[in-house]
Amino acid sequence: MKRDIIIIGGGIVGLCTAYYLQKSGKKVTVIDENSITDSTSFGNAGLLSAFDKTPLSYPGVVLNTLKLMLKGQSPAIIHPSFDLKVYRWLARFILSANEKRTKKTMMLFEKYGEISLQLYEKMISEDSLDFDYHRDGMLSVFTEEESYKQRLQKYNYVDEQRFKILNKDELLEYLPSATSKIKGAILFKKNAYFDSKRVMLELKNHLEKAGVEFILNEKINSIRVENNEVKHLVSSKNIYEAEHYVISTGYQTLLAQKCGRDLMMTPAKGYSITFEMEEKFKPKTSTIFNDLFVVMTPRRDNVRFTSKLEIGSSDAKVVKKQIESIKKNFFEYNLPFEMKNEIYWTGFRPLTPNDIPLIGRDDEIKNLTYGMGLGWLGMTFAPAIGTILTDLIVNDKKNAHSDDILLFSGFYQ
Known part of the structure; x- marks a missing residue:
């Protein structure tokens, strides 16, 4: 059967991508090597x-980062690696760190x-999806005097619609701890x-009811390409054919490599801790501790910490x-x-060196599109x-004819 x-x-x-392709009238199949219950998206803050x-x-x-390393509070860990691509990525990351x-x-x-x-708000209103969504702002907390002063220099004006500098009493209203x-x-x-867990489950359930096909716990091992066109996908169980293919495999780049794409991306291991706590200590809104790279997000039934950025690790x-380091850094303040x-959860984020995603159609393979590097x-x-991506595929556009791709794809940065 050709999809x-x-x-x-x-x-x-x-x-x-499946959501908008389905709404455009396309018959969509999502294939994942796992059960879509514990991916990086589930562990997101x-x-x-x-x-x-x-x-x-x-x-x-x-x-x-070096200063925090000396204090024992750095979220970043760079493991020694024999993979030269890791060092190429690091070099480009440093070059991208400019004003x-x-x-x-x-x-x-x-x-x-x-x-x-x-678009999230439209999903919620039109399809009655329960994301536990709140547009209450982001509390940015500083534990280092220097970084706080630097940020104040950038926000030395008044814009009540955009931000508010909190005094000590106001901080305690938002962050009682x-x-x-x-x-x-x-x-x-x-x-x-x-x-994020609720979002993933709600979206998956909605897509299944809308007719999107899910083939789970099945890994695609190879892609057959002939005459600049993907002919089919091969798993250990089946062969799959379609008119068009989208690679959205997170940090895993093997399939892209088989198509001749050496994506400048590295997996960065991160952690989350989800827990219950007394209401009196719960933050009022999602809170980021800038100098610690710890995010604390209140949810309907619990709270989540996310932190750490390990480069060069393959330990899943x-x-x-x-975990203890995250807690120690948090309770220091x-x-x-x-x-x-x-x-506890851990997973790998697909990082590009300049924070720009790798999205768009393949330059050579006409029925292949990438949604990577977020x-x-x-x-x-x-x-x-x-x-x-839906606009590219449905309207059969080239990358050059999409302003969004030219602006927001790392292929063109």
């Missing part, structure tokens, strides 16, 4: 941080982040958050030492409270990416 579209990968980008959040590769990131690149990236984040927020060791906090009002197991019914911002941009 219309096959999407390889059932993360948030794959599901959002749920913070939709398109506004006033610097990218990973910002000016001063190397020096700031000009950061300014451009943040402008793109705002453009496509706002599009995504509006805060101690006097915190140097300052800014509420950035345009951001939102939701429950939860390392208890890293917060009152102690009991974390009940803790659930890193820690998959949830933030997935609906926008889904509409961009």
